[in-house]
Amino acid sequence: MASLPYAADAESPLKPEELQVLRSQYEKEGEYVGIQTKFNYAWGLIKSSSRAEQQEGVRLLSEIFRASPERRRECLYYLALGHYKLGNYQEARRYNDLLMDLEPMNMQAASLKGLIEDKVQREGLVGVAIVGGIAVAAGVVGSLLFKGASRKR
Numbered sequence: 001m002a003s004l005p006y007a008a009d010a011e012s013p014l015k016p017e018e019l020q021v022l023r024s025q026y027e028k029e030g031e032y033v034g035i036q037t038k039f040n041y042a043w044g045l046i047k048s049s050s051r052a053e054q055q056e057g058v059r060l061l062s063e064i065f066r067a068s069p070e071r072r073r074e075c076l077y078y079l080a081l082g083h084y085k086l087g088n089y090q091e092a093r094r095y096n097d098l099l100m101d102l103e104p105m106n107m108q109a110a111s112l113k114g115l116i117e118d119k120v121q122r123e124g125l126v127g128v129a130i131v132g133g134i135a136v137a138a139g140v141v142g143s144l145l146f147k148g149a150s151r152k153r
Contacts, residue, residue: 012047019044019053035068039075046082058082073102080112089120 014022026033026041038060045057061082065075076099083092093116099109 013049014044014047019048035064035071039064039071039078043078046078046085051086054082054085058086073099076102077106077109077112080109080116084112084116084119087119089116089123092116093120 013019022037022041022044025037029037042057042060042064045053045060048054048057058079061075061079064071065079068075076095080092080094080096080099083089083095092112096109096112096116099106100113103109
């Protein structure tokens, strides 16, 4: 069983020429592209700092996941990572939880779970702060309007 990379590995993009090698191989195989070639290219795309390339990587992995049951376990982690990088934390959590159900002792999935939970919590707090700020602003505006309306009487 191949070892999965840690989430931090997904943060370091391939050099453009390395990604080009994977892209060229993928394109050369055309409609008969092998699963491993497609998988390698998808992983290279997920590592990219380009959101469009990350999305394409997730799309390719989703195709592999649906078409190749024997690669699903491996795809779960990479799909979780791809969605994590795209900021789709609910999807990332869903794929990662499926992997954790299959492999409760998987250290990479456990590490990714921590990262996902951190982001969800941090973004949740930012969301609460934004909503709170909007509520305060609405209250101030409302009280000013109310004072203005009561002065006109």
